[in-house]
Amino acid sequence: MYTQETDDITVHVEPFFLDEESDPTENHYVWSYQVSIENDRSDTIQLIERQWLITDSHGLIHEVSGEGVVGEQPILQPGDSFSYVSGTPLSTPSGVMLGRYVFETETKETVEALIPPFSLDSPYDSSLMN
Numbered sequence: 001m002y003t004q005e006t007d008d009i010t011v012h013v014e015p016f017f018l019d020e021e022s023d024p025t026e027n028h029y030v031w032s033y034q035v036s037i038e039n040d041r042s043d044t045i046q047l048i049e050r051q052w053l054i055t056d057s058h059g060l061i062h063e064v065s066g067e068g069v070v071g072e073q074p075i076l077q078p079g080d081s082f083s084y085v086s087g088t089p090l091s092t093p094s095g096v097m098l099g100r101y102v103f104e105t106e107t108k109e110t111v112e113a114l115i116p117p118f119s120l121d122s123p124y125d126s127s128l129m130n
Contacts, residue, residue, distance in 0.1 A: 002116040006113040007111055008042075009037065009113035011114070011116060024124045031087060032086065033086060035085075035086070039078055042078055044105070045075070047102075049101070050067075050101050050102070051065040054088055054097050055097070057095055070085075093122045096118070099114075
C-alpha cells in the first residue's frame, strides 16, 4: 500500500493487476486500485476535483482530470474517510500513477492533497526482478 499525507489529509492507494481483463498479445494490461481518503483536519472538506498522471513504461504520460471521483463529490467531516475502487488500462506491462485531489472547505478555501506515486506492475514486465 502507498500512503501520502498532505495538509492533514491522508491518501492510501493499493493497486491490483487484473490478469483476467488483460491481453498481453494485444498489448492491453489492466489494473484496479483502491483509494482511501482520510480527513484528519479539524474542518469539513468536500472533494471537488481530481487529476491523475498515468505514465507507461515507455514514458508516455496520459492525464485524467475532472470533477470528483467515480461520479461522486464526497463530503468528509473531521475524522471521516471515503474509499472507492477505480481502474486504468495501459498498453505496456508496467507504469506509474500519481496525482492530486482538490478539496473545498466550508469557508470555500481550496485545499490540495497529493496522491502518492504508485507502481503498476504486471507479471508480463520482463524488466522486473523476482
